[in-house]
Amino acid sequence: MDLAIGLSAVAVVVSIGSALFAKRAADETKELRKIESERRHTERTPMFGTEIEEVSSGQWYRMWLTLEKEESIDSVEVEIIDGNDVYFGDGQTGVDPGVGRTKSARWGQMTIGTKEVAWRVVVGPDAATQMRLRVTSTIGDENWRVLLTVPLPSTYDVAQSVW
Known part of the structure; x- marks a missing residue:
């Protein structure tokens, strides 16, 4: 009887150890899957010109937005986050009507390398150089945010500065 109790105790310890090992392996697999998913998401970050x-x-002025890298996208939203006197x-398509001095615009699908997305941009006299x-x-259900710096044309009127 003592042998049976001893074997039962060993079996319980082995099964607890197996359960703990299996949980640890499952947790590590889940963590690796998360890391791989984040890496893949970063690799797929669209690049724009x-x-x-x-x-x-x-x-x-007309501002062209071109998708330069990765894969076609389903939609894009552009926000002017700093740009005094630029809107x-x-x-026009993608800009809410009647708002005036709108800082955001939307577009649907974009394909790589095509010059198809453009908005009219007003650059006022007080605009910076960028x-x-x-x-x-x-x-799909994945989103990316990218910051772009865009050089602006000078709207400084030399003739006005002389007078």
Whole structure:
């Protein structure tokens, strides 16, 4: 009988040890999966290019946003986060109508390398030499935020400074 009790005790200890080992292995697997998922998310971060194009002899400007790397995205939102006297012009696709001096604009799908996303940008006389944009892009249920610095054209009027 003592042998049976001893074997039972050993069996209990072995099964507890096995359960603890299995839980630890499961936790490590879960952690590795999380790390791998975060790494993959970082690798898939979209890269964008911007270009400011003068239109109508500087009456207004067009800002092009180009997807340069990774994969096509489902949607994009652009926010001017600093840029005194710079805003998206009213009455265009992706800009809320009637708001005036809007600092954000949206667009649907973007494909890599195509010059298809553009907004009219108003650059006032008090604008700095650059603006920063926060670009939030989406693929499925994943989101990325990227900060871009965009050089702005000078709107300084030399003729006005002389008079």
